[in-house]
Amino acid sequence: MDKGDGVSEIIFQRTSEVSEFIYGGSMVTYDNDCGKDARARIPAANQSYQALSKIVKRRYIKKPTNLKIYTTLIKPKVLHSCELWAMTEKMKSSLTTWEQQILRKIHDPIKHQNGWRT
Secondary structure, three states, rough: OOOOOEEEEEHHHHHEEEEEEOOOOOOEEEOOOOHHHHHHHHHHHHHHHHHHHHHHHOOOOOOHHHHHHHHHHHHHHOOHHHHHOOOHHHHHHHHHHHHHHHHHHHHHHHEOHHHHHH
16 A cells, blocks of 8 residues: 555555666666666677677678677667657667767778778
């Protein structure tokens, strides 16, 4: 029973009110801020990339294979349950920046006099 003091009793078990928690791999906040969930997923995806970086950076593995590794193992780490997010421009910008950084690492660009070459 809710007594209005931030503590609820569910089947004889007392629970306290929290501002955020992880449920099903997604961060749920009291104000439904989806940005926190997205910001928490980017470091997790970076860890996935770092774990796979030795494989991705090998010269005998071709770029199409590296892109498949990215799209099947790294990108889903960030985009899991993204259909529930209310996308803001700031969130979109941070996700686009993250994606460009990872793709730049995979494609390994080289700087020439006229610009960049991949």
